[in-house]
Amino acid sequence: MTHTAHFRVWRGDADGGGLQDYDVEVNDGEVVLDIIHRLQATQAADLAVRWNCKAGKCGSCSAEVNGRPRLMCMTRMSVFQPEETVTVTPLRAFPVIRDLVTDVSFNYAKARQVPAFVPPKGVAAGEYRMQQVDVERSQEFRKCIECFLCQDTCHVVRDHEENKPAFAGPRFLMRIAELDMHPLDAAADQGLTRAASAQEDHGLGYCNITKCCTEVCPEHIKITDNALIPLKERAVDRKYDPLVWLGNKIRRREG
């Protein structure tokens, strides 16, 4: 079955722009990215769009479809009524470059601010041995495809540009949680308490656990429940729990 759909696509650049109307053919089984490509091929040859795998795995085609942050290649046209207008805009938390392409370098800057895995002393690379149960939890976080939809949706920076310097965003707080749960990470030996640093240096306190990151994650990672809240609890251990504080004074604890 084929029908003609009404699309509104944001066209423009950092100096301005707006939503432009298009009527475009839609075939059974297609996704929003297919339609954007058809627009490029037939009506708007200069429409800028970033994409790569068309399989929901590269994280390039992030955009907002009817106001919801989504991967265009994983948004089926069948979820819309044939007569429904489909509005496609670039991510609204980041500076736009052109049309649907935004500058996501904020995220790369934040990634660099998270101290890397610290190898344990006396164990050479290739000699790391870990039990499956000890790494299982953080394997969920490694499903991340770095689409930055969570970063885009998080109201802490989406609605407050001024919070960007202080807040790492859900994706990179999750990275800290991953390292803090890592069975071999030896950051503590170098005086880095990752959970406390998440709060002090990476803005964990800005997150008010309203779960929008979880809602939009195309990999269905339970970012809030499994990374952010556990990280908040870990920070409480370090900063606000007198029993743990006392225990740490008396004997060094290794969980």
Next chain:
Amino acid sequence: MATGTTPSSDRGVFTPGRAAITARHLRTDKWWLSPLVSAIALTIFVVYATWRAFANGDYYSAPYVSPLYSPCLASNCTDMNGGADWHIFGSWWGLSPALLVLVFPLGFRLTCYYYRKAYYRGFWLSPPACAVAEPHATYSGETRFPLILQNVHRYFFYLALVVAAILTYDVVLAFRDRDGNWGHAGLGTLVFVVNIALIWAYTLSCHSCRHIIGGKLRHFSAHPVRYRLWGWVGVLNGRHMLLAWSSLVSVGLADLYVYLVASGAFDDPRFF
């Protein structure tokens, strides 16, 4: 080229450099429904619980005591025939005895990670829904006073365990009849059993509980028992929202039941 647009403010999604779109959001679904329902439901409960907590009456009808009034710690409590009426506060307390104990469950739920989400979204609109711009000019989240105090949640969890234990005791007593003889069960007993089951499930599904029981560990392999407990709590934790609502409703209904029986509006049907 497309029609030019001039955003109405220069904050948030209207920050210069971001795509110029005048709408605060472009969602076409019913994004407002869930925060609205949360806000209405929470308001109903708060109004009801406030009325009942200050009412200072109709909270005991042997063998049932309203969960809002247990334990009853002031001398002005009704005599509860072996129940949790420990008059440790003496007679200087002239207000409703419910106010002495409600702070604990109130604090537990107020700092609960799920309820936080519900009222931040429903009442504070921060954010009202995902990708819907919030109305506030600035935002500091839980980084400073007073919201940084949300970090005390785990202490309320410990207290909530005590409260749940006392309410369990009340449920056991609900298997006695009006005169204190064992082997009774009425509709009220059933209401109480369901309520306490939901309260325990809610309490144990707490994120702090999940952390304390095992989430804080780095080597599950070295703690097999805690690992298994962590898994079980995790299953409950996945339903924390459901349990938060259902236990809230069941507490309200258990209290309402006691009120109806105590005020004589209704006679407790007896099973045996």
